[in-house]
Amino acid sequence: MVLAELGGSISRALQQMSNATVIDEKVLNECLNEITRALLQSDVQFKLVRDMQTNIKKIVNLDDLAAGHNKRKIIQQAIFNELCKMLDPGKPSFTPKKGKTSVVMFVGLQGSGKTTTCTKYAYYHQKKGWRPALVCADTFRAGAFDQLKQNATKAKIPFYGSYTESDPVKIAAEGVERFKEENYDLIIVDTSGRHKQEAALFEEMRQVSEATKPDLVIFVMDSSIGQAAFDQAQAFKQSVSVGAVIVTKMDGHAKGGGALSAVAATKSPVIFIGTGEHMDEFEVFDVKPFVSRLLGMGDLSAFMDKIHEVVPMDQQPELLQKLSEGHFTLRIMYEQFQNILKMGPISQVFSMLPGSSAELMPKGHEKESSAKIKRYMTMMDSMTNEELDSTNPKLMNESRMMRIARGSGRLVREVMDMLEEYKRLAKVWSKMKGLKIPKKGDMNALSRNMNAQHMSKVLPPQMLKQIGGMGGLQNLMKQMGSTKDMMGMFGGGD
Structure with missing residues (x-):
């Protein structure tokens, strides 16, 4: 079982538990058995998996939990912590220092x-x-x-x-x-x-x-x-x-x-x-x-750092200004495609976005998606400055599309597909209007400048559902100020 499948299996087990009307011993055991099976299929050593299951059951004693406790969150947090403990020996390694051999x-x-x-x-x-x-x-x-x-x-x-x-x-x-x-x-x-x-x-x-x-x-x-x-x-x-x-x-x-x-x-x-x-x-x-x-919960801090890493410092203010104005052109789409390709494997980039792996990057289609982005960029290389900088969809008439297809060695239908993708992204971009993006590392500022209502309109419905709906999104945004505590990613009420 590859890591992506392992994460998917554990996520599904947690989701099934969350969908249960009542969280009892039977539901907890079914969830833990599913997670245990997924870890063993991924070649995690049996003793480690057995110890993890034992520890979770010790932490989560359903009989001792008062009626007001959020059982789902306590179970999810225990699973998250035990998986972290499996990967963390609790001691840092030697860190080299500049200037000292x-x-x-x-x-x-x-x-x-x-x-x-x-x-x-x-x-x-x-x-x-x-x-x-x-x-x-x-x-x-x-x-x-x-x-x-x-x-x-x-x-x-x-x-x-x-x-x-x-x-x-x-x-x-x-x-x-x-x-x-x-x-x-x-x-x-x-x-x-x-x-x-x-x-x-x-x-x-x-x-x-x-x-x-x-x-x-x-x-x-x-x-x-x-x-x-x-x-x-x-x-x-x-x-x-x-x-x-x-x-x-x-x-x-x-x-x-x-x-x-x-x-x-x-x-x-x-x-x-x-x-x-x-x-x-x-x-x-x-x-x-x-x-x-x-677990498909994303790592938004790493995603923001990746953006700041690949977008040159002198371009950042201009890009962020355009983002906040909701102003989107084919040239901006081209530049963002360039940045995505610089950020590394597309599946890796999307894994940083909560719930986005299945929504934006279908399993097994990573190479196909990269190839499609490169095709779109080739077509845009055959466009004029006027076409690249225009926000008027009517400008792209049939004769222009035929010229772009000939110049890039592609079919007219493919040029039309690229323009449809532009319209879809322009629609998403317009919903980001008014959003203030922070400087690198200032995730608290991002949290302050966004609200859950705003973001719920931008996120695809399936992604919003996977995060845990409106309640999960609100919880996620509260936690975005710190990478030290990612538990808010689990969200959801009892």
Whole structure:
């Protein structure tokens, strides 16, 4: 069961419970059994699931709850908290500091995406102002140094390795020493991939660790590994002091539960997740927003941060002004399509919006939706400035549509589809008139400047229903001021 399906199954179980006339022991057990089945199908270790179910039943004692208590919310909150606890060992990992040299060593199974993840980790910190450098101490896999060299060159990150030296311990020690002398503040050491049974490679890993004295050892885990995750993670933890986990290939095509079980095995926090093959498809992992997105509850703070990340600062005031005026042209649609494509995989972007996955991004149609956006942009490339900046639908007559179709190599029918999409978005945009969008991070301002009545007109009916109707929307908006407490996403009364 892929993570998207896992989230859908848990959401459905919670929704069925919410639809029940009376919340009793039978309804609670049915809900928990459905959630347990979904977690086991996603390869979460049996003991973890059993413990979670036991803990929820201890917290939610229906007989002890007074008549005035909101039973639904108490149950939902207990489920949310237990899922978070499963992913949170309760202790932070080592955090590198700018200007002070830190050595980070990467370990993991062969094929887990470790070498690519090293570069993504370096690239992420480079964008934040660090001076990272990469050391290839993987002499076991043919082509490992070539891969790291290619990735590092593309990302413009210094690297060290050798085609002639076969001793990984010597390469690691020399590389770390060189970059320390050159005052790099984040030195990343890539090691040979290995399996639990390979005693010689585990010994090599220990020796590399002793030679480089890393401040942090990161265990890289492929999300598709399944039930073997717990044992494999434990084997690494016994050999070196694993301080953090990065889960790769979390782009919806593999089971994720097994990899998430690795947190329990290593007792180390997940710090990043890889969501695709590209360099920037790499996210900081934060437990509560992640669980919230997993359950289809969204992560609006992350969505707003994504918008501020991809829209250039000098364009933001103008864009936000147009948004508040309800002024929408084909050129604005083109610019927003550009921004959506920059934000990463479309399904990932929509997962940040509460209840929107099914409404805006039908399962299995992510590539199709991306291709459609690109087609629309190609058609708009064949339009004149007058056409792009006009708000008059009558301007687009038949002869203009034929010219645009010829210029973009598309059918007239496809141009008509694109214009229908524009009309639909223009209608949504007009409902946003008067809405004030805050600066980055100021989610309280967003909460102050919106009201539930306003937003209920903008949201698709199915999305509004999934959030929990008007009551759920009001509760959601109260909670948007803080990412620390995502429980308002559950909403609903008893």
